[in-house]
Amino acid sequence: MRCGKEEIRRKSGCFEDRYHGIITMRYSACTCQGLRRKARLNDKYIAPSGLRPGRLFNLEAKILELGFIGAGKVGSALAVLLQRAGYSLVGVASRTNESARVLAERLNCPALPGKELAAKSEALFLTTSDDAIAPLTAELAREKAFHPGQLVLQMSGALSSQVLQPAAEMGAITLSLHPIQCFAGVEQAIALIPGTYFSIEGDARGYVLAEKMVEDIGGKHFLLDSKAKVLYHAAACVAGNYLVALLDTALSLLAEAGVPEEIRLPAFLPLVTGTLENVKKLGITKALTGPISRGDRGTVEKHLAAMENLPLLADIYQTLGLATVGIALKKGTINEEQAAALRSLLADHWNGIH
């Protein structure tokens, strides 16, 4: 078993934790209560010792030996990109021999049994479907396949690093590393990952390495508190899945308006992409247009009347309308009085339905 952890005392009286030559923590000798307090080399976690934020990496990071269990879309794409970025691969494993073989051939590395792969990997990615992560981790722990100092990562948005607890109990540094993106296939994932944001959650000792890997494949990153993971995932569902549901709601209204099916999506897609471009260029508040933004109460009243027999669609219109009033107020295109009138119109109608 290899463990890349070492502690180094510097002349300045500081201590550094290193993992395979990369500084992951810096400590200062602190007179306060005679304790040695920790300060991470990271903007967010710097503090007690007063050390300046900064990142010190060296190229030895790339001697990290990676393993992937789960040769699906995310696992395959990450493995390809990390290998391109100079990381070396111990091998890959998957539920079926066929998936493992296809990825192993592409990467020119061995397809190994999960236990052997886990034992040999310095950073082990569990890129299976979400439901398989807990049983797989438990099984690998029973087989004593994890080792101290090993980095073990899973990629789920919904699950925190807690799901890797059996690995943590064996001394592994456990993280969830979630790409905020929708991947429909391996090639698309390879193309989309550069520029994608990754949330990093879990054992702080692994942050620097995870950040470095994300940066090496062109991604961006931020740290997430374990307790916030569920809300964070709800936010991602609203932005991704509910955007689809919202578009479907708009198309249902178009159908009610008698617009032929083949026209509906093509007619609305330019509106949606144009709006997204505006959000990108101007930010949320400035991108808002429409009747609520103008304080046009009469138009909103007509919309609601037209949806009288469409309770579910009216419900969505009103709930989002109430949220839109807040944005218009922030934009400054309506005043408090107009906002109150719009809110009461939207809420009254809502109360009438429920």
Ligand SMILES: NC(=O)c1ccc[n+]([C@@H]2O[C@H](COP(=O)([O-])OP(=O)(O)OC[C@H]3O[C@@H](n4cnc5c(N)ncnc54)[C@H](OP(=O)(O)O)[C@@H]3O)[C@@H](O)[C@H]2O)c1
């Ligand atoms: N796709 C996305 O848009 C997306 C975005 C962000 C995060 N994620 C996360 O990324 C992870 C992987 O998702 P994905 O989209 O890549 O899924 P996927 O394409 O369905 O791939 C999952 C892979 O896991 C393998 N697998 C399942 N159970 C296994 C087990 N017990 N042991 C070993 N391998 C097993 C399957 O192997 P076989 O092929 O051999 O059957 C499959 O190739 C998930 O945690 C997901 O939440 C996905």
